[in-house]
Amino acid sequence: MTEPQILLEGFLQALAAGLLVGAIYGLMCVGLAMIFGIMRVINFAQGDFMMLGMYVAFFILVGLGVNNLFGATIGPYVAILLAAPVLLLFGYLIHRLLISRVTGARTAGLEGEGHYAQLILTLGIALVLQNGSQVLFGSQLVSIRTPLSSAAWEIGPFWGDFVSVFINKGRGLAALFSVLAILGLWLVITRSRLGRSLRAAADNPEASTYMGIDVDRAYRTAFAIGTCITALAGGLLATNYPFHPFVGLEFVIIMYAGVVLGGMGSILGAFWGGMTIGLVQQLSTLVLPTQLQNTAIFVCFLLIVILRPQGFFGRVVERT
Amino acid sequence: MATLRSLTPLFVLALLYLGVSLLVQNSYYQLMLTLVLVWACFGLSWNVLSGMTGLISFGHASFFGLGAYTTVLLANQFNVSPWLSLPLATLIGAAAGLIIGLPTFRLRGHYFALSMLAYPLAMLYVFEWLGYQEVTLPLKRENAWAYMQFDDHRAYVMIALVMLLVMALLTRWVERTRFGMALIAIKQNEAAAEAAGIDTLRWKLRAIALSGAMAGATGSFYAVVLLVVTPASVFGMLVSAQALTVTMFGGVGTVWGPIIGAAFLIPVGEILHAEFGARFPGIQGVIFGMAIIVVILLAPEGVFWRVRDWLRVRHWWRARPGGASPPASAPAAAHAEPTHANVVSFARLRPVSDEAILEVRHLSKSFGGLKAVHDVSFKVRRGMLLGIIGPNGAGKTTLFNLLNGFLTPDRGEVLLRGVDMGGKAPHVLCQAGVGRTFQIMRPFRRMSVADNVKVGAYVRAGSEAEAERLAAEAIARVGLSAIADRPASGLTTKELRLMELARALAGQPEMLLLDETLAGLGRQEVEEVLDTIRGIADEGVTIVIIEHTMHAMVKLVDEFVVLDHGAVLVEGRPDAVTRDPKVIGAYLGKKWSAHAQR
Amino acid sequence: MLNVENLRAGYSSVPVLHDVSIEVGAGEFVSIVGPNGAGKTTLFKTLSGTVPAMSGSIRFDGHDLLAVPPHRRPHLGIAHVPEGRQVFPSLSVLENLEMGAYTEAGRRSWKENLKRIYSWLPVLAERAAQPAGTLSGGEQQMVAIGRGLASAPKLLMLDEPSMGLAPTVADFIFDRLMDIRRDAGLTILLVEQRVAEALQFADHGYVLETGRVVLAGDSRKLSADDRVRQAYLGM
Incomplete structure (x- = not known):
């Protein structure tokens, strides 16, 4: 292979990896956007909800025998799907029992102090989930293996006999499921009565009350859906990514970066935001050492927040 | 004198702590006693920025970690003693505060908190990449004390105690001067603070520099005590969370908060870790997390304020029949009470110039x-x-x-x-x-009327005394001298309006x-x-x-x-x-x- | 239909309303100025439940309104067109109207309601797909009114529909309101600063000053009363 061929192949490979991982990040971000975008609640535990999604899927797979029932190829995806309603319920309860005490229609107009409480409360929840999982599950790495993760499709060669792109089948499938999940959610949000009530509650809680919408219930629903979506993304990620109880920390900033990049409150924007983060992360490896992948994301995040807080896809400026 | 008297409990407690630590022989407990002080210091550092300005920092580990690495790297590579590197770490912390603060203060609320989290995490990976996964402080056999290495661990308790006292005094000094007034004003209402003549960006930068300095020093000392530094142990999110936890638990915006929080949470965490850590690794974090959740739901501003408000109410009820006699500000009250009650309705003869x-x-x-x-x-x-x-x-x-x-x-x-x-x-x-008042009143609730008004006086006053004089005059002009010492939280709408007026007047x-x-x-x-x-x-x-x-x-x-x-x-x-x-x-x-x- | 008695209400223990009593009969047009x-x-806001009542009673169509949670009140047939319009800015005009039809009654008669709303306010049909936040003030006011009508209400409450609008636009909106009232036979409760317009078409009027009803009665009598001017201008 010649020098330009090597460079091109490296670039295409990173691009493909970025798109695939970006799709999953996009799904994570959409989950967070449901919570951060609609209710303006900073949820520090979002990464840990994702971690919980991974473990629940893992235990459904191994513990409930889904693996034996559906086989090693389909089993993991069934388990991930089954984990979703568990996390939906979990999110609902967390909001009902804890978050609703410091947020909701009551504190929507409250500046400063209301947010303060939310930030700290979710930090507490994050600590309990991370360390509680360590107590319960131990800190060794686990993963939701599927044989697809060690198989790949080859696209190409594009340049004579060289320059091909290899797409990991597990990742490709995960990305496909992510996109499908987002399309489904998008339909719910734009077409259904429930979805419209959520958007109305996000736009203007007071006017929503005048329409007869129970805003507190809308918030609870949005929180549950957001939890479930992020957990789903976690499960899909786990087919290719070994995890541990503290895995959420690595992703919580990625999620916020994506949501802010996409413009607060925009569901599709959050998806493109997550996609951009995936691309930045993977393409940065072409010029930076791999250990600095995450540093690149954080720097990118800081630049975005400081220079363009309304995001690239948002219409509303909301920095203060 | 008043300042000295208010510090007495602090010194008494410090002496008691010293006494206890001198009696303790077990080096494990000595370490715990040291760590309580270290985390209290770190909490104080967080408090100076976030507690006082209300801008929540989730990234205090940046300053802490930079301080820790300054000390271990200098000792490791250039044989520099911590006695020298600790002051240097303090400076680096301050500089880092300024560098981080300058762009980040453009943000508020959620965005500020989130971006602050990004800094230490970015640094964490940079230090890993640089190959500093685990840096140890070289052990010195001769002249160990010159390298801050002591066989008797009680020496560490003493150094930490001195650091804590210095930081507590610094915090007190900040609280008592226009520095603290400016920060509290910013926390309550940044717009009102600006209108009272406070250059908010400058004061915020000073706060983050001081806060960064305190955190840098604390991190540096932490490295000396633990001898080993890893990126996760000083830049990790748990480190940032620690500062916030001890302060939130104990009480935000007061020197006592971090001290109470650290004194309670650190031993509990350590003991849990020692007792159950082997069987249930992480139990410490679970308890911390639950403590945060419980505190935020029951006493959102921390234990200190809960207890103090409770005591105040009791005290106030008991003092009531006797009649709360306002001390101080008596001379001002003398020429108070404006006498305009019988001003003719309109068509006054007020000299209005053509200018x-x-x-x-x-x-x-x-x-x-x-x-x-x-x-x-x-x-x-x-x-x-x-x-x-x-x-x-x-x-x-x-x-x-x-x-x-x-x-x-x-x-x-x-x-x-x-x-x-x-x-x-x-x-x-x-x-x-040009002075102004606001349609929506945002008084500084816990501060007295006099202090509320004093915030507005700094724009003209050169000294604390002058500020107090201007404030007293302004309060007299609106006729509030009798209640100058009452906290603003108990005022009626009319009194609040008049207090706002006085605040605007205090800037002459x-x-x-x-x-x-x-x-x-x-x-x-x-x-x-x-x-x-x-x-x-x-x-x-x-x-x-x-x-x-x-x-x-x-x-x-x-x-x-x-x-x-x-x-x-x-x-x-x-x-x-x-x-x-x-x-x-x-x-x-x-x-x-x-x-x-x- | 609506009966407010001795109502006291306000924010965090400071009452804004003291002892307010108001009555609106079915089919009436009542203005509060x-x-x-x-x-x-x-x-x-107290009628809609976003401000708590301290004492007194509110009865609507046989219900004790204070016992009904705020978000259930629209389902009883109360449409509140709030001050400052408060449209859902990121939702399209049509979606805004759909949100109005969130009530059971509104959903049942959605099709014919939409047709009628479009016939009264044709500009809404032209802008149906546009995000409501990008409309002009007058158009947003029409969205807010249309949204209220879409709930198929028994009582339409309008809070200062002319606020911040140019006089010709405000006139246009008042004219449309009169059409709507004539065609639909709605009961309307209107709050307005501009007394003349508010009383011109109303059956009854109430003059509110610092949280109390200071004058009440036939709207024609009120519009001839100089005390109304004094309530506004002080002298």
């Missing part, structure tokens, strides 16, 4: 397509009392914000004594002699901008506040007041500027304005003037 |  102190020329401001203020011109002559009125949505608030610097005009000029001030920052206007303005000062007051209260405003005007202060209720205004002002649809409708004396068909039309509808004349 | 800060908006 225009403020001139507005062709001022315009649009939001999107909406022309909120369109080509507005008028003059305010020195010594006059001008009312700006108009129906809802007429553009009064926009005009007001253009005058006081919260909005920048699209076109036109705001000439203050002939100099264009359009778009100048609020604190610059305040320094130029030539001109006052009053924003709906009469809103929410009963009839009798309105009269009392009107008297006070007239008194201030009679002393030669020019006043521009915005109101939508006409009643009170017709008896107060010399002239009106009536706005409608963003433009000046009519100017003139009250009696003429209230009979003007155009004004009647604007307020009651065009058709009213038509049939009223029938 | 008064200067800024008189408590008109607070009264509406």
Whole structure:
């Protein structure tokens, strides 16, 4: 292979990896956007909800025998799907029992102090989930293996006999499921009565009350859906990514970066935001050492927040 | 003296702690005693920035980690003693604070907290990449004390105790001076702080520099105590969370908060870890997390404030029958109580010069397509009392914000004594002699009336004493001397309005901008506040007041500027304005003037 | 239909309304006028439940309204068109109207309601797909009114529909309201600063000043009363 061929192949490979991982990040971000975008609640535990999604899927797979029932190829995806309603319920309860005490229609107009409480409360929840999982599950790495993760499709060669792109089948499938999940959610949000009530509650809680919408219930629903979506993304990620109880920390900033990049409150924007983060992360490896992948994301995040807080896809400026 | 007395409990506790630590022989407990102090120091550092300004930092590990790595790397590579590197780490912490603060203070609320989290995490990976996964402090056999290495671990407790005392004193000093006043003002209401003449960005930068310095020193000492530094142990999110946890638990915005929090949480965590850590690794984090959750739900501002508020209420109830006698400020109270009760309603003979102190020329401001203020011109002559009125949505608030610097005009000029001030920052206007009040009152609740007013005095005062004098004078001018020592949280709406007025007066303005000062007051209260405003005007202060209720205004002002649809409708004396068909039309509808004349 | 008695209400223990009593009969058009800060908006918010009542009673169509949670009140047939319009800015005009039809009654008669709303306010049909936040003030007011009508209400409460609008636009909106009232036979409760327009078409009027009803009665008599002018201008 010649020098330009090597460079091109490296670039295409990173691009493909970025798109695939970006799709999953996009799904994570959409989950967070449901919570951060609609209710303006900073949820520090979002990464840990994702971690919980991974473990629940893992235990459904191994513990409930889904693996034996559906086989090693389909089993993991069934388990991930089954984990979703568990996390939906979990999110609902967390909001009902804890978050609703410091947020909701009551504190929507409250500046400063209301947010303060939310930030700290979710930090507490994050600590309990991370360390509680360590107590319960131990800190060794686990993963939701599927044989697809060690198989790949080859696209190409594009340049004579060289320059091909290899797409990991597990990742490709995960990305496909992510996109499908987002399309489904998008339909719910734009077409259904429930979805419209959520958007109305996000736009203007007071006017929503005048329409007869129970805003507190809308918030609870949005929180549950957001939890479930992020957990789903976690499960899909786990087919290719070994995890541990503290895995959420690595992703919580990625999620916020994506949501802010996409413009607060925009569901599709959050998806493109997550996609951009995936691309930045993977393409940065072409010029930076791999250990600095995450540093690149954080720097990118800081630049975005400081220079363009309304995001690239948002219409509303909301920095203060 | 008062300052010294308030520090007594701190010194007594420090001595007790020292006594206990001298008795402890077990080196594990000695380490625990040291760590309590270290985390209390770190909490104090967080408190100076986040507790006082209300800007929550999730990234204090940046400063802590930089301090720790400064010390281990210098010792490891250049054989520098921690005695030297600790001060250096302090400086690096301060510098890092400035570098991080400068861009990040453009953000507020959620965005500020999130971006602060990004800094230490970015650094964490950089240090890993640099190959500093695990750096140890080299052990010294000879002259160990010169490298801050002691066989007797009680020495560490002593050093930590000194550090904590220094930081506590620093915090106290900040609290007592204009530094702390500025920060608290920023926390309560950044806009009001700007309007009181506080350059908010500068004070925030000072706060983060001091906070970073404290955290850098703490991190440096932590490295000395633990001997090993890894990126996760000093830059990790748990480190940042620790600062916040101890402070939130103990109490935000007070020197006692981090101390109480650390004294309780660190031993509990350590003991849990020691007892159950092997069987249940992570149990410490679970307990910490639960502590945070419980505290935020039950005592959102921390244990200290909960207990203090509770004690205060009890104390107050007990003191009540005896009559709360306000000490201090007695001389001010002597010439208090303004005597304007029998001022004639209007047509006063107030000396109004022809000199225009403020001139507005062709001022315009649009939001999107909406022309909120369109080509507005008028003059305010020195010594006059001008009312700006108009129906809802007429553009009064926009005009007001253009005058006081919260909005920048699209076109036109705001000439203050002939100099264009359009778009100048609020604190610059305040320094130029323009004071203002706010429609929505945001008092600094826990501070006394006197301290609330003092915040407004710093713009003129050179010293604490002068600030106190100016504040006392202003309080006397509005007739609040009798309650100067009461916390603002217990005041009535009228008293709060008067306190706001006093705060604006304390900066000795030539001109006052009053924003709906009469809103929410009963009839009798309105009269009392009107008297006070007239008194201030009679002393030669020019006043521009915005109101939508006409009643009170017709008896107060010399002239009106009536706005409608963003433009000046009519100017003139009250009696003429209230009979003007155009004004009647604007307020009651065009058709009213038509049939009223029938 | 609506009966308010001795209502006291306000924010965090400071009452804004003192002892307000108001009655609206079925099919009536009642205007509440008064200067800024008189408590008109607070009264509406108390009726809708976003401001808590301290004492007194509100009865609507046989229900004790204070016992009904705020979000259930629209389902009883109360449409509140709030001050400052408060459209859902990121939702399209049509979606805004759909949100109005969130009530059971609104959903049942959605098709014919939409047709009628479009016939009264044709501009909404032209802008149906546009995000409501990008419309002009007058158009947003029409969206807010249309949204209220879409709930198929028994009582339409309008809070200062003319606020911040140019006089010709405000006139247009008042004319449309009269059409709507004539065609639909709605009961309307209107809060307005501009007294003349508000009383012109109303059956009854109330003048509110600093949280109290200071004048009440036949709207024609009120429009001839100079005390109304004094309530506004002080002298």
